[in-house]
Amino acid sequence: MRNIKKKRYLIAFILTVFIFVFGIMVGLVMESQRVQFVQDKAYEQKLDYRSLQFQYQFIDQLSQENNCPVLANALNVNLETLEDTRIRLTNYNLDAKISKDDFEMLYRDYILSQLNYWLLAKKARELCNFELATILYFFSTDKDCPDCGEQAFILTYLKNLFGDKLLNFALNSQFRDEKSLELLMETYSINVFPTLLIEGRKFEGLAEKQTILREICKHYKDMEECY
Amino acid sequence: MIYISELIILIVVFISLYFVVFWLIVFFEQENFSSRRKILRRKPIVSIAIPVYNEEDTITSTLQSVLNLNYPQKKLEIIVVNDGSTDKTEQRVLDMKKKNNFIKLISHKNIGKGASLNRALKVAKGKFFVCLDADSYVHKDALLHLLPHFKDRKVACSLPLMKSKKPLNLLQKMQFTEYLVNIFYKKIMGFLHCIPVAPGPFSVFRKNVLIKLDGYEEDNLTEDLEMTLRLQKHNYKIIQDMKAEVYTTTPLNLKSFFKQRKRWYKGGFFNALKYKKMMFNPKYGDFGIMQLPLLIISGMIGISTVLVTLYTSLKPHVKNLLNLRLVDFDIWTFIQNIRFNFNILDLNFANLIVFLIMFSISILILNLSYKLTRENISKYGRTHIIFFLFFYFFMLGISWILLFPELFQKKQEW
Known part of the structure; x- marks a missing residue:
């Protein structure tokens, strides 16, 4: 022992x-x-x-x-x-x-x-x-948004591409206790994530690069990236 | 998953830190760390067994180092056991034997290292039995330092400082450092009689103890480890000497490095299981409570460290790479817009502090290891030290991961 x-x-x-x-x-x-x-x-x-x-x-x-x-x-x-x-x-x-x-x-x-x-x-x-376009990006950090990571990636890419001609506003839906966000989400009936609001037009689910490009390019007169 | 990985990191860091702190406490408890030189009055017969298998490149130098030992040649018995070599090993030994006819040569078909050592043990005449791997070289004064420890009748084995031969590349330099750190730890483990392995190169055994324990296990992948565990089971003392030196050859490339580590870890794992009754058994003191479980825990730590590190560091990059398909792989746009926006508050300070403390302890241990083994920390430059501190654990973890599938094979090959 x-x-x-x-x-x-x-x-x-x-x-x-x-x-x-x-x-x-x-x-x-x-x-x-x-x-x-x-x-x-x-x-x-x-x-x-x-x-x-x-x-x-x-x-x-x-x-x-x-x-x-x-x-x-x-x-x-x-x-x-x-x-x-x-x-x-x-x-x-x-x-x-x-x-x-x-x-x-x-x-x-x-x-x-x-x-x-x-x-x-x-x-x-x-x-x-x-000459600029704005995008409201509604996302969720919950598991119910598997495409949010990809959507954020595409938006980051487009921001890099267009610089100050594109303004992205990322809004986390989990903070809908904030009444202003709640108001916005109800006004535009935001229920699925990701959802993009590009100048008043709503895109539910993952919006691909080309889709977003088509929409934002309507707001530019002469942008090389749109051709 | 991120929370699970964080939890795993915390547990791994806590356990690793606990072991390091424990050994440092043992270290600082000891007043006489360096063993005092004991004089060997009578010189007993020592049998040195050199099992060889295709060692034509190294056997001559190994034998020469034994012949150069500062010990009366008539008290030395050198037994070379040729384990079925297919190259010119036997011829090399015979050439040496011509000049030194007291060298004995046993030749047989390939039966493995454990069995070869038993053949040597059977014919050995010495009171002490030494195994020397054929890729190792011994310092001339080694026996004079190792034998006096046997004045204590409970000592069954004394170990030399096993250093790596002059390293040639980064991998060998890292192993050089690892061997020195291992010596430091073994010395501390020796204080608690916890040394888990008496390695092949020049560990001196009391022969009658080896015979009493029925010699080496012949079908064991790491017969030296198994023998040490048996000595521990029978409560014999194993001493780490801090003066006797032996130099061994370490793997030169990653392939042979991982092959060697897989063999060691596999041997460690299955031998630990073989002696599982000693595990957490207070009857075996600190060895049972601490050291034996560590043979398995270290593997678990290695595997989890590598997997969690890979998962947490690569996952975001893999995701980004996969996401590139969404933007037609236009990487250039991202590269053009890279900007650095670092803020010190972005660092995870809780982890950083624990990391810094662990890092400082590692530096302390490294310095102590070099000091106690009489080596200069900048002898081979400092680059390998940085690699050793930051990446070596990762390589050891990879060895465990490579071994992992083999642990669950029904038929285990030794």
Whole structure:
């Protein structure tokens, strides 16, 4: 019969648990930093939006159409930041251990920003005759949307292809508690995912590249990518 | 699935970390890590058995290293067992025998290493029996360091530092490092009498113990491991010496590397099962509780690490590649629009901290291993160290995966 020093096993276990707990604690501290980061971004975006609104009203009310390129540029920069934040927010929310509620509130805030930008983009297009198309992309992160990954891939590709001439707004249907999203989904009877709303026209299920191209190209006068 | 893979990673990391922490505690508990030099007063007869099978390229050098041993030649018995070689091995041995007529040669048809060693054991006259693989070379002072350990009557076996011969390529350099780390671990395991294997190159056994245990198992794929487990079962002590050195040849390419590892792991797996009654059995102390289960747990860790790493790292890329068909494989549009948008908060800090701690421990163990084996960490450059730290575990895991289907074959070939 050999001897076993149980204490040694116990100390090793405690130390291992300690290292893990330390890792988890640091993770939680960083999670609160992430919440703070997204909150700051949301605040920045609100300011940017108000600035854009002012630019729009300035052009509209004082007939300053020569300032349209400035508005177009600002709109694109803001939407790019908005999309980056959306991707980060989605990932942070997936990783979140204790701040899920905070991230979900921020996501609602983000959806509102998106819808505001969507409306502003449509109005700016009319005012300044911008050559651009907008797509509202309704998706679900549930398992009931096996094609959502593919749809997102096609939309990313088209965004890369058309750049600032195409504005994509990705809306997660799981946040339909946000009344503005609920309103939109009811208005357009969005029940299946993915669904695309391209300038008021609805496409249910996976919309292929050619289908989307045909639709958005109606809104461009002379785009090489449409031929 | 993402949650299952995360859970598997957590369990694997926890178990690996637990074992490493455990062995480090044992290490820091020991006051005299380096064994003190013991003087060998009387020089007993030592029988050195060299089983050979088609070793015409190496046998002469191996024999020469034995002849160079700093030990009286009249106290040395060298038994070369030619296990049915079909090349010029026998001729090479006969050439050496002409100059050194005390070399004995036994020749027979191919019967395997275990059986060959038993033939040598049967004729051996020495009090101690040493097995030396024909692709290994021994340092001249090895016996002087290994024999004094037998003053303790419970010691049945003492092991040299098994180092890899001068490495020629990246793979061999990584194995060089691995062997040094293994020596470090074996030394610590020795403190708890937990050494799981006395490898082929120059492990010294008390001959009467080998005979008492009926010699080597002849149809075993890893007869050295099986013998060690039997010694452990009978509560004999196995000592890792830190001065005696032996140099062995390691696989030069991936094919022979995986072949060798598959044989080792298969042997480890089935021998662990053979001695399953010792597993988690407190009667066998730390060996039963910790070391023997580790032979199987290490395989499970290896397989899960490789599979989960491949799954989590490749899945998004595979998906994207498959999705390219949706955009007529127009990769160029994506390439043109690549932009870097890194934020430090995007990192997974919980995993990162655990990873950094494990990495620091690995560096510590690596340094200790090099120091205790008197090697310079930059002797062969540092590139292989980086590869060893980040990719070597992956190669070991792949060896387990390659072996996995064979574990479930009804008829096991040894």
